[in-house]
Amino acid sequence: MTTVAPAEGTRLVDRFERGLDAPICLTWELTYACNLACVHCLSSSGRRDPRELTTAECRALIDEFERMQIFYVNIGGGEPTIRSDFWDLVDYATEHHVGVKFSTNGSRISEAIAARLAASDYVDVQISLDGATAEVNDAVRGEGSFATAVTAMERLAAAGFAGFKLSVVVTRHNVGQLDAFKSIADRYGAQLRLTRLRPSGRGADVWDELHPTADQQRQLYDWLVLRGEEVLTGDSFFHLAAYGDALPGLNLCGAGRVVCLVDPVGDVYACPFAIHDEFLAGNVRGAGGFTSVWRASDLFLELREPQSAGACSSCGHFDACRGGCMAAKFFTGLPLDGPDPECVLGHGEHALGARGDVETPRPSPDHSSRPRTVAVALTTRGGTPDRRPDRSCDEHPLAGFAPGSAPTAR
Amino acid sequence: MPPTPPPADAAFDPARPYALHPQVALRPESFGALAYHFGTRRLSFLKSRTLLAVVESLADQPSGLAACRAAGVTSEEQGAYEQALATLVGSGMICERVA
Numbered sequence: 001m002t003t004v005a006p007a008e009g010t011r012l013v014d015r016f017e018r019g020l021d022a023p024i025c026l027t028w029e030l031t032y033a034c035n036l037a038c039v040h041c042l043s044s045s046g047r048r049d050p051r052e053l054t055t056a057e058c059r060a061l062i063d064e065f066e067r068m069q070i071f072y073v074n075i076g077g078g079e080p081t082i083r084s085d086f087w088d089l090v091d092y093a094t095e096h097h098v099g100v101k102f103s104t105n106g107s108r109i110s111e112a113i114a115a116r117l118a119a120s121d122y123v124d125v126q127i128s129l130d131g132a133t134a135e136v137n138d139a140v141r142g143e144g145s146f147a148t149a150v151t152a153m154e155r156l157a158a159a160g161f162a163g164f165k166l167s168v169v170v171t172r173h174n175v176g177q178l179d180a181f182k183s184i185a186d187r188y189g190a191q192l193r194l195t196r197l198r199p200s201g202r203g204a205d206v207w208d209e210l211h212p213t214a215d216q217q218r219q220l221y222d223w224l225v226l227r228g229e230e231v232l233t234g235d236s237f238f239h240l241a242a243y244g245d246a247l248p249g250l251n252l253c254g255a256g257r258v259v260c261l262v263d264p265v266g267d268v269y270a271c272p273f274a275i276h277d278e279f280l281a282g283n284v285r286g287a288g289g290f291t292s293v294w295r296a297s298d299l300f301l302e303l304r305e306p307q308s309a310g311a312c313s314s315c316g317h318f319d320a321c322r323g324g325c326m327a328a329k330f331f332t333g334l335p336l337d338g339p340d341p342e343c344v345l346g347h348g349e350h351a352l353g354a355r356g357d358v359e360t361p362r363p364s365p366d367h368s369s370r371p372r373t374v375a376v377a378l379t380t381r382g383g384t385p386d387r388r389p390d391r392s393c394d395e396h397p398l399a400g401f402a403p404g405s406a407p408t409a410r
Numbered sequence: 411m412p413p414t415p416p417p418a419d420a421a422f423d424p425a426r427p428y429a430l431h432p433q434v435a436l437r438p439e440s441f442g443a444l445a446y447h448f449g450t451r452r453l454s455f456l457k458s459r460t461l462l463a464v465v466e467s468l469a470d471q472p473s474g475l476a477a478c479r480a481a482g483v484t485s486e487e488q489g490a491y492e493q494a495l496a497t498l499v500g501s502g503m504i505c506e507r508v509a
Contacts, residue, residue, distance in 0.1 A: 012455055015441045022437070024444060024453065069437040071446035071453070097435065099448055121433065122448055 013250065016258045019304035022068035023294065024258045027272040030058075030086065031078040031264045032367035036105050036142045038130075040169060040203040040210065043263070043275055045078040046369035052264040055085045057285070061262070062089070064290050065098045072099030072122075076272070078264065078367075081108040087116075094122040103128055103167065105145060106152025114152075114159035126165040126193065127152055132180035136173050140210075157188040165232065166190045169197050170220060171210040178223050182231070193232040194224070196239075198273040199331040199341070201363050207332070217344060218243065239324035239340045242317035253326055256281065256303035260294065263365075268293045270303060273327035277364045310337025317345065324348075333360040422496035424475035424488075428468040429507040438462060445503050454503055461494055468504060 033048035034041075053061065065073060073093065080086055080102055093100050101124040109117075109125075117123055127149050131137030134146035156164050166185040168174065174181075178194070185192040199207035212220060221240045224231060224247050235249035250258075255271035256279075262268055266284040269275055281300050282293035294300060309315075312323045323329075324340020332341040333355055339347035422428075430436070433449040442456040445465075456462050463481035471477040474495060475488075483491050498504045 012441065012457065015439075020439060069435070071435055071437070071444070071448075072451075099446075099451075101451075124451060 013252050016250065016252060016254065017304070017306075019257045019300065021295065022070055023260055024254070025070060025072050025074065026065075026260050026262060027074045027076060028061075028262045029076050029078060029264050029272075030080040030089070031083050032365075033082045034077055034079040034105075035082065035107055036079065036145055037369060038141045038202070039206045040130075040140060040171075040197060040201075041368075042198060042201040042203055042273055043076075043078065044201040044363045044366040044368050047367045048078075048082075049265050049365075049367060053266050053284075055089070057266070058085070058089050059092055061266075061284055061290060062093045062096055062098055064284075065093075066096040068291060068294075070098060072101060075100055075102035077103075079105055079107065087113075090123060094120065100124070101126060101165075104152070105141070106149045109152035109155055111155050111159070114155040114161060117156065118159040118161035124164065125156065125161070126167045127156075127190070128167050128169075129181075129184075130169050130171065131174050132177035132184060136177065139173070140169075140171065153184075153188040153190060157190075162189045164188075164190050165193045167193045167195065170194050170212060171197055172212050172216060173210070175212050175216045175220055178220070182227075191232060192230075193234065194220075194236070195234050196236040196325070196328075198325065198327055199360075200273040200327050201275060202368060204331050204360060204363065211342065214344070214346065214349070217342060221247075221344075239321045239328075239342060240344055241320035242344045246320060251320075252322060253324075255279070255326055256300040260300075262290065267365075268297070270299065271327060273325065274330065275363055275365065276330070276361060278330065278361070279327075280364075308337045310335060311347070311351075312337070312339055315339075315345070315347070331361055333358045422474060422492055422499050423506075424478070424492055425473050427472055427507050428474050428477070428495075428499075428504050430465060430468060431502055431505050434503050436462065436465065445498075447501070447503055450502055452501055454498065454501055456494075461491065464491060464495070465498070465504060469507065 029043055031048055031052055032043065032045045034045040037046060081104055090100050099122045103126040106127050117125055129137055129149045130140045131146065137146040166181065168181050182192050197203060197207065197211050217240060221243045224233065224237065225245065229248045233247060233249060235251065237247055238249065238251040241247065241251055255274065259271055260268055261272040262284060263275060268281045268284060268290065270279040270281065279299065281297035284290040284293065309318050309323060312318045324343060326336055328341050329336050329338065332352060334341055334351050339351055341348040341352055431447060434445055434447045437444045442458045443462040445454045445456060456465065460481055460483060464477050464483065467477045467480050468474065471480055478488060478491050495504065
């Protein structure tokens with residue numbers, strides 16, 4: 001990133017923290033329906049919600065995005081391609097100058113679809129894969145999901161779609177496979193994208209066992225620093241900036257300031273990792289629509305006020321990590337004005353220890369196909385547990401937004 | 411679609427005519443503007459309204475220098491603006507046009 005040093009007090013990050021008239025980009029979960037049941041699904045997806053936006057409502061929302069000049073939307077779910085109007089909505093968006101990047105488990109990427117995608121300049125695809133081997137991936141995303149994703153990548157590559165994204169949520173079990181992920185991406189002409197495991201949605205149930213250890217975080221940081229802008233992170237790992245140099249990206253929490261999430265029923269949340277009543281700003285069906293939620297909701301206006309650094313205020317690294325991820329703190333029961341649970345200085349671990357056995361917040365809407373807290377499998381039709389939904393849960397709104405050049409003219 | 415990589419070692423020649431790349435959208439902001447390239451899927455920040463005015467007028471001006479003058483860039487500021495414009499050439503946001 002080439003940046004001419006801006007004047008004191010006019011850093012872009014400071015401007016962004018005060019919010020923009022429209023998001024830089026946003027994540028739009030189109031449906032809670034999914035054919036997989038990833039253990040870490042951010043949106044606790046599985047079953048379709050009967051209140052999901054209709055095709056007409058989706059189109060009206062796209063019109064609004066166009067008026068607000070939102071360059072592109074990251075579409076996810078659930079598995080968004082399950083919606084029967086999915087491809088029509090993609091076409092509608094691109095015809096209205098709203099670019100689309102969508103996340104998928106690959107199950108609906110046929111040869112014909114791959115060819116169609118390769119022909120469009122305004123559609124990008126992100127294939128989710130959480131292990132460089134079937135063994136590691138399928139333990140998280142479900143049996144057969146590795147093979148499905150690989151088939152989709154083969155089809156995209158064969159159709160001539162260069163530069164699609166291979167998106168990986170970094171876990172304790174795949175952090176040792178970073179080079180292998182890079183090789184897979186290279187093999188299919190894709191770009192590797194790594195994102196952070198959040199304790200959000202069903203991720204709350206598995207975060208303790210799956211989030212990288214402190215040593216692994218260091219290893220990840222060093223690996224990312226070496227790769228530079230070659231590997232995307234969707235600004236996921238800004239909490240690692242306290243190790244030294246910031247990773248490429250904006251390095252700020254954009255929640256409600258430059259990014260947000262629209263869920264399948266039109267609820268607007270501060271970010272894709274914060275699907276909880278606490279971070280619900282409004283609904284696009286309300287008077288004034290999405291624009292009014294973005295510009296005038298109490299929650300978003302509050303987020304754009306200067307935030308207290310709280311327990312982190314005496315830390316010399318606060319300017320680098322800015323206290324980390326709001327959602328990660330919230331869902332692990334930590335105060336929002338304290339350290340991130342994965343603070344690289346160990347303050348988060350300490351806070352988790354001191355926190356004791358509090359009940360952590362549960363995701364407000366849960367669309368999982370199966371009850372999440374049942375330890376013993378319930379009897380199901382035919383004796384096999386339902387395979388629920390998978391989703392592309394790893395979508396950060398700034399995905400792919402490598403803030404390349406930052407020309408200034410001061 | 412294959413993202414088109416920005417030209418390596420791109421330079422900005424103030425004597426030549428330029429234009430915004432046809433796949434780039436500009437969104438004015440209080441600090442300047444956001445520029446998004448649909449081909450490379452990259453975002454850039456134009457950190458002043460004057461730079462935005464320069465970029466917007468490139469296509470109508472006979473040269474990069476003329477665009478800067480038309481937007482009110484002074485000769486003292488010219489160097490900084492040329493540097494910013496070179497960055498935009500490097501990321502493919504603006505490109506030389508056939509005069």
